[in-house]
Amino acid sequence: MLVEIAHFLTVTSAVILLLILFLNVFFSFAKPHANQIVLSNKLFNQACFLIFISFGLYVYLAAIDDFSITYIANHSNSQLPVFYKITSIWSAHEGSMFLWIVFLTLWSVLFVNFLSLAHPLKKGTLLMLTLIILGFLLFLLVTSNPFDRILPFAAGEGADINPVLQDPALAIHPPMLYLGYVGFVISFSFITAYLFYGDFNYPWEKDIQTWSLVAWIFLTIGITLGSWWAYYELGWGGYWFWDPVENVALMPWLAATAFMHSLFASSKSGVLKTWTLFLGIMIFTLSLFGAFIVRSGIIDSVHSFANDPQRGMYLLGFSGFITIIALAVLAYRLPQLQSSKLIVAGSKESFLSMNNILMLTAIFSIFLGVTYPLILESLNGNKVSIGPPYYNTIFSPLILITSIFMMASIDGLWQRGMQLRKLYISIAPTLFVSGLGVYGIWHFTQIFSILAYVGILSGLLIIVSYSLKTVSALRDKTYLNKGSLLAHVGLGLLFFSISMNSILSYQKNINLFVGGEQVINSKIPQFQFADLQKIKASNHDVISATIFLIHDDKPIYLNPEKRKYFARGQITSETAIHASFLKDTYLTIGDQLEDGSWTFSLQINYFVKWIWFSSALMAAGIAMTIFKKKI
């Protein structure tokens, strides 16, 4: 019964949203009335509220194991802890789409009520958001109904959540990512409303600055959590695979990063206006493109859901529809948007606009990397992978040029050019120190790889220039934007750690009997397979190995596991990781060979933790910017 109520509530919500659209179309022919916006706002709040209640009921149904609901029966199990019963809701298409819509609604209702009734863009924003929520609600109800029942008899037991998804990081990775993705529906709708409104002197930037920064933080954390999960759960030892789904998450992130910067420039000096509007539209469009790629089934990936072409067609059609509305208004208003101010060469905004172009290039390159294999496949039915060599080759020069502009812009001023001589003076020490750093690393490691060193140099340029800036600001007691400092140093550290990881990390495959031991190399003189135990857990069997090894004179015990889950019969491998300051000792247990010995894969991964730390630093920097603005 409860599930029918939940179903009914979402249908009612869709009807109310439709009513809002009709009302406003109807009233647009009549004389404008002050109550029109009040009424629309009230109806909108109610529609959103119904969606929240419906989702709340659904969470409850998942928690009490209502296996009469097809979706819950297919993705949950009575043996699961309650936490995973709830997170199983977003482990597949229908439920995760529901969550996606709930977040869309949450952001929308918060933003609409944040705008005062008298706000000139309130009506347009509200209508755009209504249209978008309605579109996705219909998508959920028509093509992917999570409320379907198994009739006439309920399933006795659920089919279980995929074991690799039974993990805390993964339980919160999709919600974080979705909060980031759909957060940009605000900039999308607000900008569309602004373009329809047509008074371009209105200072729109300040209204969505904080909202965009918050969404950016969620997106960053979401992507990082996904990468972290892949690292320790999949057991491949990597943190980024240039998998199509990672790529479609990176595209909105790059657009959002460019947007954040343009928004500052636009609000500070009134330039880059068209850029800002365009980027603000593109973030949400790229998020929708990501949803389409994942949910239409046109790619194979860890992430893709089982699906049918009908869903893909709907998503493509609807996303295309709202994107073209937004871009068409932008195209129509383009002649009026010409800023009277020109960008001064050598000013801060000139460097920012260069970096906008670079980020757009990066987005386009990824888009090409994702699309090209699909086009090829549709032309002659063949599959190809475009792998890391393509992306590494494209990204390393882009990263270097971006870093150089970033370094140059650090002493740049808004609307004023910088003398070349002053620029040289300000970047010379950075170049010197960074060059020295690169030489030092080469001297110490004796490993050479052009791409990696380009990355290291880029990272060092950013870190060193910001460090020098901090020192001089502290000495001269001048203004220092601490949020920006933290975020940019985070980015520099990210480039640095990724590159160092790629040149220093290595892997060894080991084959041992219980009790056997082996010398790996001079740093790991002992690797001993001490014990093997079989344990029974609530919903899986465990084979747990105890390994004793000495790494850099430090004794380390590691317990890699293999698990066999009862419900699906799936076998997963649990990695054992020992982390020290610079590196991870990362061990997975493989198969037992015919002679009774076991295989292990030992990986020494350098600077991996630093990658997560740099992302956290970037998110913290942006958070700091938000709080400083508040106070």
Next chain:
Amino acid sequence: MNRVFSLLLILLPVLILIIYGKILLTSQEDVTAVYDPKPIPQFQLLTLQGQEILPTEFDGISLLNVWASWCITCLVEHPFLTKLSQNNINLIGLNYKDSKSNAQQWLKKRGDPYKFSIHDPRGDLAFDLGVTGAPETFLVANQEIIGHIQGELNQEKWESIFVPLIRSIEAQNP
């Protein structure tokens, strides 16, 4: 100038929509490429173990499979290749844009279905062959390429594309 931008802003998304719509609609269809026989290009590469490769390695019927340790689709087709090699198919690898150590570790970890793998770190031979990415597989008969599949080699493609070609070759040279 503004006109051009305005037009682009609308036309580009429409174009992308059409492309993806077409991809969705045709994603089920499968087209076989017709291939004119041509000799294997000259090359100066060694195997992953550093040994020289004689042209006579390509006598009889063999498969030349382009793979790399970074390629996920290669992982997907790996079990099928292993099955082929167990059925005494002469399978030769072309390790494409890959580091020697990564490639060797990959083979050690997953199993090596290849008689040997040619190490082509810069993609020289692959370029001459017209490879667009990994994986791809060429069917070779007496040092001449007679068939080509881009993407994953699976049972279905093997039977529908390569087996008929092998039959026709065997019919010509009994």
